[in-house]
Amino acid sequence: MPFIVYILGFGTFAQGTSEFMLSGLLPSVADDLDVPLSEAGLLVSAFAVGMIVGAPLLALATLGLPRRAALAGFQTVFVAGHVAAALVPHFAFQLVMRAVTGMAYAGFWALASVAAVSLVAADRRGRAMSVVVSGLSLSMIIGVPGGTLLAQHTGWQAAFWAVAVLTALSGIALLLGLPGGHDAGTPRPGLRRELRSLAVPLLWVAYATTALTVSATIAVFSYLGALLQDVTGVSEGFVPVVLGLYGVGALAGLTVGGRRADRAPFGVLLTGMGTVAIVAAGIALSADNASVVIPLVVLLAAGGFVTNPAVNARVFGVLGETRTLGGAVNIAAFNVGIAVAPWVSGLVIDAGPGLAGIGWVGAAFALTAVASTLLDRLLTRHDQGTTTTVPDAAEPTTAAR
Template sequence: MPFALFLLGVAVFAQGTSEFMLSGLMPDIARELGVSVGDAGLLTSGFAVGMVVGAPLMAGFARRWPWRRALLGFLGVFLCVHVVGAMTGSFPVLLGTRVVGALANAGFLAVALVAAVGMVAPDAKGRATSTLLGGVTLACVVGVPAGALLGQAWGWRSAFWAVAVLSVPAVVEVRSVPDGGAELERPAHSLHGELRALREPRLLVLLLLGALVNGATFCTFTYLAPLVTNVTGLGGSWVPVVLALFGLGAFAGVRVAGRFADGRPGLITGAGGCALCLGWGALALGAGEPVLAFGLVLALGALSFGVGSTLISQALYAAPGAPTLAGGFATAAFNVGAACGPWLGGAAIDSGGGYRSPVWVSAGLVAVALVAVPLNRRALRGRTTASWTV
C-alpha cells in the first residue's frame, strides 16, 4: 500500500475520534447542558445527518479539485468547529458544530476514498478501503477511550480540545498526499454520467445493507456507557475499557476483512451478517454478566466493522461508472444508519425499554438486512458484489 494512504488513515483517525467519542461522554454532556441522555444522543445523529448530506454534496462539489487542496480545506474547517464546540455552553450551538464538522468530515472521507482507490491497482479496492478505515477503528481503540478518560478527568470539553489539537499534525501530514499525476490520473466522467451510474441496482442494494448494518452498530455503540453502568453494573471507570474492547474488535475486523474483501466478499458478509444478528441478541440477554458482555462487545466490534468495510468496498466495485461519487454515496448510506441508529436507540430508551433496548433494536436492524437479501438476490448477482449467501 502507498505510504500516502497511511497518511490519510492518520487524518481519518482524528475525525473518527470526534465521531465516536461522544459514546463515552454522553451522560456528562446531558447533565451539564440540561438535556436528557436520549436528546444528547442527537449529537451523534446530527453528526451522521451532516455526513449523509455532506458526502455526496461535498464529493460533487470537490470532484474537480486536486486531492490535496480538497483534503486540506475540509480538514481545516473540521478543526475550527471543534474549537467552537469546546467553548460553547449552548446545546443547539454544540449540535450545529457537530453538523458542520460532519459536512467537512464527509467531504474529506469521500475525497479520501477516491484518492485511496486511485493509488492502488484496480483489483485492490478492498485492501485500500480497509487501510483507510483502519484510522476509524484505531479511533475506537485509542481515541474514544482516551476521550472518555479526558472527560472523566477534566470534563467533556477537554475531549473536543484534544480533537482540535490532534487535527493540527493531520493537516501537516495530509500535505504529503499526491494531487494526482500521470500514474494517478482520475477518470474523466461527467457529473451527469456518474449520477446515472448510481442507479445500478446492485449498488442500491449494497447501500441499503450498509445503512442497516451501520444503523445497528451505532444504535448500541452510542449507548454503551449507560449500558455498562446501569445494566452490567460496573463503575464509570470501566466505560473506557469497554469502548477500547469494541475498538480492538473493530480494528481486527477491518484488517481481516481487508484480506478477503476483494476475493471472498460473500464469506464475510454472509457468515458475518448471521453472526452479527445472533451476537446483538446475545448481548441484549447477557449484558448483565460482565465477562460475557466484554467478550461479546469485542466480537461485535469485529463483525460490525468487518462486514461494514466489505460492503463499502463492494459498493465501489459496483459503480465503476461513478468513480468520484460512489465513495460519497457509500459514506452517505452508512451515515443514514449512523443517524437513524442512535435515534431509534434513544427512542427505545425514552419509551421505557431500558438500556438493553438499543441492543434489541440493533439485532432487529440486522435481521431486516438478512430478510432483504433474498428479496434482492437477482440484483446482488455478480462476481464483484457482495452476496450474503456463502
C-alpha cells in the same frame, strides 16, 4: 500499499475519534448541558446528518479542485468547528457544530475513499479501504477511550480540543505526503457522467446494505457507555477499557474483512451480520452481567466491522471507474445508519425496555442487513445470467453495472 493511503487512514483516525467518542461522553455532556440522555444522543445523529448531506454535496462541489486542497480545506473546517464547540457549551450550538463538522468530515472521507481505491488495482480495493477505515477502529482503541478519560478528569470540552489538535496534525501530514499539483487518483469525470453512474438499481441495494450494517452496531454502540455504567454495573473508570476492547474487536474485524472482501463480499456480509444479530440479542438478554457483556461487546465490534470493506467492495465494484459521487453516496449511506440507529435506540429506551433494549434494536437491524445482502446476491446472479463468473465476486458483470 502506497504510503499516502496510510496518511488518509490517519485522517480518518483523527476525525473518527470525534464521530464515536460521544459514546463515552454522553452522560457527562447530558449532565453539563442539562438535557436528558436520549436527547443528548441527538448529537450523534446531528453529526451523521451533516455527513449524509455533506458527502454527495461536497463531492460534487469539489469535482474540479485538486484533492490535496479539498482534503486540507475540509480538515480546516473540522478543526474550527471543534474549537468553537469547546468554547460554547450550549446544546443548540453543539447540534449545529456537530452538523457542520459532520459535513466537513464527510467531504474528507468521500475524497479519501476515492483516492484510496484509485491508487490500487481492482482486486485490492477492499484492502485499501480497510486501511483507510482502520483509522476508525484505531480511534475506538485509542481516541474514544482517551477522550472518555479526558472527559472524566478535565471535562468533555478537553476531548473536543484533543480532536482539533489531532486533526490539525493529520492535515499537516497530508500536505507533506501529497505534494502540491499531485492528484491522488485517475482523472475525474464530469457531473453528468457522475449522476448517470447512480442510475443502477443494484447500486441502491448495496447502499441499503451499507446503511443497515452500520445501524446494527451503532444502535448498541451509541449508548454503550451508559449501558455499561447504569445496567451492567461497570465502574466509570473501567468504561474506557471496555470501549478500547470494542476498538480491538473492530480492528480485528477490519483486518479479516479487508483480506476477504474482494474475493467473497457476500460471504463476509452474511457472516458478519449473522454474528451481530446473535451477539446483540445476547447483550439484551444478559445486560446486567459484566462477565458476559464485555466479551460480547468485542464480538459485536468484530462482526460489525468485518463487513465494512465488503460493503465498500460491493459499491465500488458496481460503480466501476465512475466513483466520486457514487462513493460519496456510500458515505452518506453509512451515516444514514449512524443517524437512524441512535434515534431508534432512544425511542426504545424511552418506551420501556430501557437501555438493555438497544441490543434488540441492533439484532433487528442486523437481520434486515442479512435480508438485503441476500437480495443483492440474488440480483447479481440474475444479472450475470449464464456467465461463468463467480457470483460472489466484488466486480459484477457489465450487465450488473
